[in-house]
Amino acid sequence: MKKDLLSSGFFRFFSRVAELMLLNLLFILCCLPIITMGASLSALYSVCLKLIRKKDSYIVKDFFRAFRLNLKQGILLHLILSVIATVVITDLFVVWNMMAQADIYKGVFWVMAVLALFLFMASMYIYPMLAQFENTVKGYFRNAVILSIKHLRNSVILLLFTALPLLAAFMIPGAFAWEILLFLLFGFSGMVYINSIFFSAMFAAYLEEETDQA
Helix, strand or coil, rough: CHHHHHHHHHHCCCCCCCCHHHHHHHHHHHHCCCCHHHHHHHHHHHHHHHHHCCCCCCHHHHHHHHHHHCCCHHHHHHHHHHHHHHHHHHHHHHHHHHCCCHHHHHHHHHHHHHHHHHHHHHHCCHHHHHHCCCCHHHHHHHHHHHHHHHHHHHHHHHHHHHHHHHHHHHHHCHHHHHHHHHHHHHHHHHHHHHHHHHHHHHHHHHHHHHHCCC
């Protein structure tokens, strides 16, 4: 009996790893045009949320179905977020270089850095919501800000988890090369899968509300 349980758990674990490796490959391939990165990420979240909720999922079929459905909004959201990120990073770089000229710029830099962190936390909600809910582009941004503040503890955890590979690359010698290998194998899908555990729990109440209203 114990052997059956062990073999069953062993099989489920490696079956899930294989699914994540396939999802990772699909995600990378659909990101290659760059402009489709948003649609690819939303499709990845769509499948991972189904896996977390133990719904029947056909990995390839469901991925491309979600990719096709979210393509237009995914591209638009990705372009808007790219512009915002470029402006914020440029402003931080400019203020950073001006800090040596006057102490006031130090305060300005840290205020901007905190605002940038809040913007990044809000942006983490965009693609999971695109995968789960129907809304306008404006609605996605508004709800992302609201949810990131309402679920602040989870937002901070997700932020730290997402930043962990970057911190490891800077702090651990040789980690960067290993991270590239891991992300090529299952790193992107693995991170999204773990993030989906949080988002699945957060979205549950809103999904029930939508069902009741329908």
